[in-house]
Structure formats: C-alpha cells, structure tokens
Amino acid sequence: MTDGLPPRPAPIPAPDRHQIERLNELYDLSAAAPRDGWRGRIAGRVRGVLVRLLFRQQEFNAAVVDHINRNTLVGIEAHHASARTIEWVQDTVAAALDEMHRHQDALAAWERRSTDRLSSLAAAQDELRTSLAVVLQAVQNLKREIGRGIETGRAPAGAAVQSVPAPSNQLETLDSHKYVGFEDQFRGTPEDIRRRVSEYAAIFTGAADVLDLGCGRGEFLALLRDQGVPSRGIDVNSAMVEVCRQQGLDVTEADGLSYLRAQPDGSLGGLFAAQVIEHLEPRYLTALLDAAFDKLRPGAPVVLETINPACWFAFFESYIRDITHVRAIHPETLKYLLVASGFQRLEIRYRSPYPEHDKLQPIGAQPSLGDAVDTLNANVERLNRLLFTWLDYAAVGWRP
Helix, strand or coil, rough: CCCCCCCCCCCCCCCCHHHHHHHHHHHCEEEECCHHHHHHHHHHHHHHHHHCCCCCHHHHHHHHHHHHHHHHHHHHHHHHHHHHHHHHHHHHHHHHEEEEHHHHHHHHHHCCCCHHHHHHHHHHHEEEEEEEEHHHHHHHHHHHHHHHHHCCEEEEECCCCCCCCCCCCCCCCCHHHHHHHHHHHHCHHHHHHHHHHHHHHHEEEEEEEEEEEEECCCHHHHHHHHHHCCCEEEEHHHHHHHHHHCCCCCCCCCHHHHHHHCCCCCCCCCEECCHHHHHHHHHHHHHHHHHHHHECCCCCCEEEEEECCCHHHHHHHHCCCCCCCCCCCHHHHHHHHHHHHCCCEEEEEECCCCCHHHHHCCCCCCCHHHHHHHHHHHHCCCHHHHHCCCEEEEEEECCC
C-alpha cells in the first residue's frame, strides 16, 4: 500500500466459462439427446408436447442466456481493464510521490543549511552591533573629554597616560561606554527596566528629595518624575550620567558613599538602588547603609533591589555574567544588615519569577507507582525551589 493512495483492488478471478457453456447447452428444452426404439419415440412426442406447453419458459431461458453471454463476459473484461487502469494510475502516482519526497528531502536539507548560515550571520551581526555600540559610546566620551579640555585649557583625560589607573570607587570597574553597552545587551532595554521597577514607585508616593543611587540610564527617575515626585540620581559612570541628562533628569556623577556623607542629616525623603549593592565590597556596603540611615528623614523608605543568589539559575545566569559584581548578597543577609543599621519594618519582596513552563514538571499521579510518585514529585518541587525560583528580590525598610 502506497502512502496517500487507496488500497489496490484484489485480483479478479478468471471467468467460469465452464458454467456459461453449460447454460448455453441446457436452456433449450428440446435439445435433449434422441433415444432409439419405442421409448425414444414416446420421449420425443412427450418432449414436443412439453416444448409447446413450456414455450414461454423456453423464451425466458433464451433471453437469460443471451443476456449472460452479452453482458457478463464483457463486464468481467471491463473490470479487468479497469483494475489494470487503476493499477497503472497508482503506480504512476506512487512514482510521482517518491519523486516529490526526494525533492522535499532535498529542500529540507537546503533549509537546514540555510538556517545554520542565517544563525551564523545573526550571531555575527549581533557581535558587530555590540562592537559598534561600544565604539560609538567611546567616541561620545572622547568628544565630551575634548570639549572639557578645550573649556579648561587642558588635554583630554588619558591623552598621555602610560598605565591604566585603578578604579576610583567601588562601582567603576569597566570603561563607562563599555558598561552602557553591557547594560543594553544583557540587562534589558530601558522600556524593560522601566516596567520592572515600576512596582516600587508607589512606595515613594508623596515623598520628596528621593535619591536614586546608581541610577543607570534613569528609568526609575523618569517614573518618579512622571508621578510628580521630586528626585535626583547619582552614578559613577559618566556615560550613564550623560544618558540621564539628555532626558532632562537631575543626575550627578559621584560616588555613592562620598555623596551621602556630604548631605545634611535628615535631608533625604527616600533612597532607591536597583542592581547596585552586588557591586560593593562588604565594608563599603555597611558604611553606605549607616550613612543612608543618617541622611534619611524619619519615616522615609529605603528600597534595595539585587539579584537573588538563592536562585541557582539567577546566580549562574545573571550574577557571574557581570564582571563588575563583587559579592552576591543573600536576602536574609541584606535584611539583617538593614536592621543592624537601624531600619525597621523590613520586608523582602521577591520579583521576576522564573517562568513556570520552563521549570521541571512533576509526573501525573499513577496509583500503581504508589509512594514513588509522591517522592518523585517532592524531589522535583525541591529542585525547582533551588534552581528556578525568584530571580531578583528587594529589601524594603523605613527609617524610624
């Protein structure tokens, strides 16, 4: 049986010509063999009488036999011819299908090769786009440095540098333009980040003088501005600062701890830092929290968001990708540090859940397996909690 074709008809047996010949012999009632003697003469007279009496039967028999002779054999021959025609059509279609399948296989192979080439081209294009973005950021930085040098009468920074200086603060471990490109490629677009941090804006409703520490490209500052919350930001990355200023945001290029220590006590109405504290050394972080407590007004909130190292996927996929990360901070550790610095009403808010459809899936209950199903499902749940839980978290507290 060929795919896509009806089954071939069963072979038609040869016509039973013997029976047809007998019909041709027996339908004539007067055709009996003659007999000799007086018995034969009597039988002949009786037969003649019967033939006259059964004349209509004789005509019927003749008509039936004639019909069989003219139609049955012809129908059988036509059936044979039809079967041969169907077989020829099926063979022809089968050959065409085989040829089509060969062409499909060839096209599928060509498509796989084309897909591989397109994937290679796409990867090369992504690399080229990343390199171009870094170059453009470097050119913009150089133009700003040249402009500053012309204004102050000095050469651009780094024009005659013989060695690369050490980072001047805890966050500056990449060239500023390279880190902007890194953020664009791996953290997400400004629209993505704005959507992720939008849930924190309600915490600062009605506040004033909110500081966004490590404001990056200014996504959260733009949200606060849209809600009428007076705010400003600081960042050590000059390229990030320039991106914020182009949006009309109040941003200063400064180190977080130095900036906080320079502010009057109780002058800030809130502190926000997203994906910043994992860049800090432990001693620097504790000093920063102490300074934040002193500079915040009573009742002012502090929100610190970071990668959740309790999620193995987040640690291995996000944390170790960024070479500027210094130390992952467990949620309970950050909560303790904030409490130890004087903050109260601490809570940990988990966010960015790992997609459910990508987690390990438990098998359905099968009574025949007994307790094995429950044990296996419990193991799957345990693995999911370790491997595929919340990717980020935020510690939220208030200055008493």
